[in-house]
Amino acid sequence: xxxxxxxxxxxxxxxxxxxxxxxxxxxxxxxxxxxxxxxxxxxxxxxxxxxxxxxxxxxxxxxxxxxxxxxxxxxxxxxxxxxxxxxxxxxxxxxxxxxxxxxxxxxxxxxxxxxxxxxxxxxxxxxxxxxxxxxxxxxxxxxxxxxxxxxxxxxxxxxxxxxxxxxxxxxxxxxxxxxxxxxxxxxxxxxxxxxxxxxxxxxxxxxxxxxxxxxxxxxxxxxxxxxxxxxxxxxxxxxxxxxxxxxxxxxxxxxxxxxxxxxxxxxxxxxxxxxxxxxxxxxxxxxxxxxxxxxxxxxxxxxxxxxxxxxxxxxxxxxxxxxxxxxxxxxxxxxxxxxxxxxxxxxxxxxxxxxxxxxxxxxxxxxxxxxxxxxxxxxxxxxxxxxxxxxxxxxxxxxxx
Amino acid sequence: xxxxxxxxxxxxxxxxxxxxxxxxxxxxxxxxxxxxxxxxxxxxxxxxxxxxxxxxxxxxxxxxxxxxxxxxxxxxxxxxxxxxxxxxxxxxxxxxxxxxxxxxxxxxxxxxxxxxxxxxxxxxxxxxxxxxxxxxxxxxxxxxxxxxxxxxxxxxxxxxxxxxxxxxxxxxxxxxxxxxxxxxxxxxxxxxxxxxxxxxxxxxxxxxxxxxxxxxxxxxxxxxxxxxxxxxxxxxxxxxxxxxxxxxxxxxxxxxxxxxxxxxxxxx
Numbered sequence: 001x002x003x004x005x006x007x008x009x010x011x012x013x014x015x016x017x018x019x020x021x022x023x024x025x026x027x028x029x030x031x032x033x034x035x036x037x038x039x040x041x042x043x044x045x046x047x048x049x050x051x052x053x054x055x056x057x058x059x060x061x062x063x064x065x066x067x068x069x070x071x072x073x074x075x076x077x078x079x080x081x082x083x084x085x086x087x088x089x090x091x092x093x094x095x096x097x098x099x100x101x102x103x104x105x106x107x108x109x110x111x112x113x114x115x116x117x118x119x120x121x122x123x124x125x126x127x128x129x130x131x132x133x134x135x136x137x138x139x140x141x142x143x144x145x146x147x148x149x150x151x152x153x154x155x156x157x158x159x160x161x162x163x164x165x166x167x168x169x170x171x172x173x174x175x176x177x178x179x180x181x182x183x184x185x186x187x188x189x190x191x192x193x194x195x196x197x198x199x200x201x202x203x204x205x206x207x208x209x210x211x212x213x214x215x216x217x218x219x220x221x222x223x224x225x226x227x228x229x230x231x232x233x234x235x236x237x238x239x240x241x242x243x244x245x246x247x248x249x250x251x252x253x254x255x256x257x258x259x260x261x262x263x264x265x266x267x268x269x270x271x272x273x274x275x276x277x278x279x280x281x282x283x284x285x286x287x288x289x290x291x292x293x294x295x296x297x298x299x300x301x302x303x304x305x306x307x308x309x310x311x312x313x314x315x316x317x318x319x320x321x322x323x324x325x326x327x328x329x330x331x332x333x334x335x336x337x338x339x340x341x342x343x344x345x346x347x348x349x350x351x352x353x354x355x356x357x358x359x360x361x362x363x364x365x366x367x368x369x370x371x372x373x374x375x376x377x378x379x380x381x382x383x384x385x386x387x388x389x390x391x392x393x394x395x396x397x398x399x400x401x
Numbered sequence: 402x403x404x405x406x407x408x409x410x411x412x413x414x415x416x417x418x419x420x421x422x423x424x425x426x427x428x429x430x431x432x433x434x435x436x437x438x439x440x441x442x443x444x445x446x447x448x449x450x451x452x453x454x455x456x457x458x459x460x461x462x463x464x465x466x467x468x469x470x471x472x473x474x475x476x477x478x479x480x481x482x483x484x485x486x487x488x489x490x491x492x493x494x495x496x497x498x499x500x501x502x503x504x505x506x507x508x509x510x511x512x513x514x515x516x517x518x519x520x521x522x523x524x525x526x527x528x529x530x531x532x533x534x535x536x537x538x539x540x541x542x543x544x545x546x547x548x549x550x551x552x553x554x555x556x557x558x559x560x561x562x563x564x565x566x567x568x569x570x571x572x573x574x575x576x577x578x579x580x581x582x583x584x585x586x587x588x589x590x591x592x593x594x595x596x597x598x599x600x601x602x603x604x605x606x607x608x609x610x611x612x613x614x615x616x617x618x619x620x621x622x623x624x625x626x627x628x629x630x631x632x633x634x635x636x637x638x639x640x641x642x643x644x645x646x647x648x649x650x651x652x653x654x655x656x657x658x659x660x661x662x663x664x665x666x667x668x669x
Contacts, residue, residue: 166525175507180498233509362589
């Protein structure tokens, strides 16, 4: 069943949904990256909740004029208008009042969503028969998706993607350093508004598939996932698109492979799985890598401290230090240094003295900045420089360096 | 070169030099809320010179710079750049913001930051070509950061970050350079590297304006000073405008007498 779903063999509707979800995933991931880089991820949550009154009002208007209340273009246009109003309100609150952005987000999100729910209830009592599945816009409903619906999603998603790629440079500049961007004459506020507008477009396009409550996950989780794997913003964009598209495709296929599985939430869960894997396994930024690096660093510190203690005939009390020295063949079980241990200890002590000279000398400033108590001096100074320092220190010659 | 003390400021002198001044500010007032950070300030930057903007903490030094660049909008006042409105002259100005103003964990490499300085040449969709890379690398070489081009910016020390910001400004190839506290919290090697670059800019006929906090280095580094404490205190050549007397009126009681003595001695 799953294989059939993955290879798009589960019939017309499932194929439409899978293609639509993939495209939506790509455009949401790419667009969301800029929101994430600008540190305004939660704005998307306010935007998405602000779509609800628009959907309901559009439905009422369509019915009042004797049209089909389920006309997707009409409903999406309505949602875009109310999301845009919500966005402008939030922008105004943040820029013109003393409210911080988080408070503005909370206010807009709850007021617009509350108003939308009221309208939804009114529609239920209007007696226009079925509600036309308007509540499907909350969590997405793909069961009755039509070819025309899929086409709207595909065109909307692709258009958003193209626009994002066109203004990616100014958006990146504004996200990294808004003051510099303003000094260069970039219209920072308009670029921000354009970014929000694109986020709104993705939200509106995604209403049918994942719904307004969960769209924020498609905008934010892919870039956060991508960030684990790269330190370059252009690659974050690329990887976020990939992660989003893959999550959309796999999620749609999974939900089609068993009856009564909701598409939107499954897509979000697949996306989360990618995130969890990245969080754990990513090199450098992942949790596992961080733990391993910490342990490795701790071992180096203990061995260094142990060697310095051995060199100065001090007793080692720390069990971990003793264990590590023993395992490295530098000390015996009773804490007495082996031959190799004695040599390494003498070298460690010598290096400490050399570092002292380096750190006291203004001429070695750049080198001194590298001191961390662990580094072998020959990795930062040439043999000639070390000889020169040894001449200053005096004392036993011929210590291996 | 004219010395104009705020008290006996000759209007005709100021007016005459506005036309050719790289940066001329008239009657600029900027306010955050009800308390002006900068009040009715006039400034006429001398071309081809290095000018230090000096004043106590909270005196409006950075605000003056940001208002001159249109980053914060003033309540009143006019800014002209080479005799024309700011909006027409953006390409001739390079700005180096304070290092602390950005998030250094941002996913970008050193070379990408410098390439931002070339955004005008690159346009919206232009590809980064070999000549763009070469010019960005050359800017990194000038600040001694060539070997760091591929590093993530978060891996740099504070001084190195400052030099990357300077390289980004160099990439713009501007005529007027405005720097906000470039020497704050940097190591001695960086300070030396930056001042060398700024001096080479001046030798190339460029104009440099620096918000500066270290009074001890003013006479070594700069030709002109602009003393501010919300209002302009004085502007002019270092020898005339940077004196114990002017410093006292800019800093009030906040400057230790010992510091003033030291500066007086340095001035001879």
